[in-house]
Amino acid sequence: MSEDIENQLRRVMRPVEPPAGFAERLMRALPERSPRATLASVAVLHPAPRASVWRRLVGPTALAASFVIAVVMGHYVADYQAEQERRAGLEASRELMDALRVTSKKLDQAYEAVNRPPQAPAAAEENRS
Amino acid sequence: MSRAEPNLAVNLQPEHVDTDSLLRSACGGDAKAFEGLVRLHQASVYSIGYRMLGKRDAAEDLAQDVFLQLYRKLDSIESIEHLGFWLRRVAANLAIDRLRRAPFTTGYSLESVAPELADPPADDAAGGDLLMARALWKLLGELAPAARAVMVLRYQEDRDVAEIATALDMPVNTVKSHIKRSLTALRGKMIGAQLITAEDLPEDRP
Numbered sequence: 527m528s529e530d531i532e533n534q535l536r537r538v539m540r541p542v543e544p545p546a547g548f549a550e551r552l553m554r555a556l557p558e559r560s561p562r563a564t565l566a567s568v569a570v571l572h573p574a575p576r577a578s579v580w581r582r583l584v585g586p587t588a589l590a591a592s593f594v595i596a597v598v599m600g601h602y603v604a605d606y607q608a609e610q611e612r613r614a615g616l617e618a619s620r621e622l623m624d625a626l627r628v629t630s631k632k633l634d635q636a637y638e639a640v641n642r643p644p645q646a647p648a649a650a651e652e653n654r655s
Numbered sequence: 656m657s658r659a660e661p662n663l664a665v666n667l668q669p670e671h672v673d674t675d676s677l678l679r680s681a682c683g684g685d686a687k688a689f690e691g692l693v694r695l696h697q698a699s700v701y702s703i704g705y706r707m708l709g710k711r712d713a714a715e716d717l718a719q720d721v722f723l724q725l726y727r728k729l730d731s732i733e734s735i736e737h738l739g740f741w742l743r744r745v746a747a748n749l750a751i752d753r754l755r756r757a758p759f760t761t762g763y764s765l766e767s768v769a770p771e772l773a774d775p776p777a778d779d780a781a782g783g784d785l786l787m788a789r790a791l792w793k794l795l796g797e798l799a800p801a802a803r804a805v806m807v808l809r810y811q812e813d814r815d816v817a818e819i820a821t822a823l824d825m826p827v828n829t830v831k832s833h834i835k836r837s838l839t840a841l842r843g844k845m846i847g848a849q850l851i852t853a854e855d856l857p858e859d860r861p
Contacts, residue, residue, distance in 0.1 A: 531845075532838070536811075536813060538791055544701035548718070549694050552719050553693070556686070556726055
């Protein structure tokens with residue numbers, strides 16, 4: 527029964543032709559298309575497929591090149607920034623050491639002044655006369 | 656220096672035409688060859704649109720859009736088999752898109768879309784087909800766009816389930832279940848139309 531219905535469906539659903547003049551109307555509606563070489567002539571002339579292959583490769587190649595350049599530039603910029611930070615760190619360290627050195631010297635002088643023994647009174651009188 | 660061109664407007668049956676050379680010439684920019692391809696496939700594409708959208712003018716509009724797309728994509732067509740598959744896929748999916756975009760303006764109406772079905776049957780055999788055709792139109796009008804496309808590709812284009820699944824981008828099991836449900840519904844409509852008697856029904860029916 528199922529097969530009967532399916533066969534009947536196929537019979538009922540046969541393709542029907544479009545209204546007369548369909549193909550002519552369609553051909554008039556087609557946009558202009560530049561004539562190209564036929565496939566047979568393309569098979570004889572090898573440069574055309576090669577050009578086509580190149581044209582197809584240009585996009586991916588450009589994309590890959592951009593990616594490589596971006597990666598290299600990224601590395602360079604990162605290295606440069608790291609070097610700059612290292613130099614700035616060294617400079618800051620040097621300035622800190624200088625400041626500590628000066629402070630230490632000043633503290634030594636103050637310590638010596640505080641711990642210096644007082645002068646004797648006789649010696650002080652002699653000095654006055 | 657005039658060369659006689661083959662008259663592609665008449666008798667374009669695939670078995671009478673070297674379809675591969677027609678495709679090659681059309682790819683090479685030969686407008687006459689392209690017209691030959693259109694004539695070979697116009698009934699199939701137009702009928703997909705007609706049975707999907709239910710209106711002759713909408714079907715013609717869809718068929719024209721499909722062939723215009725083909726004209727722009729000719730370079731991507733690899734063989735005459737690929738061309739047939741491509742046309743069926745694009746026509747069915749374009750029709751589904753149009754149904755989904757304007758479901759209320761593209762509805763079925765038996766009398767308006769298929770006035771030939773309202774004529775009385777000429778004889779018994781034709782009458783059986785006519786009733787089936789009526790039940791089918793009614794069913795197609797009630798089916799969802801994707802299910803409608805499945806039925807059209809299966810029974811109008813006689814495509815197998817795997818190809819329909821590829822063309823409509825859906826799982827094979829979904830295609831099978833669409834077919835099964837649609838056939839069950841069709842049987843119901845035919846019983847309703849008293850086309851088949853209780854003895855004709857399958858034994859495993861509930």
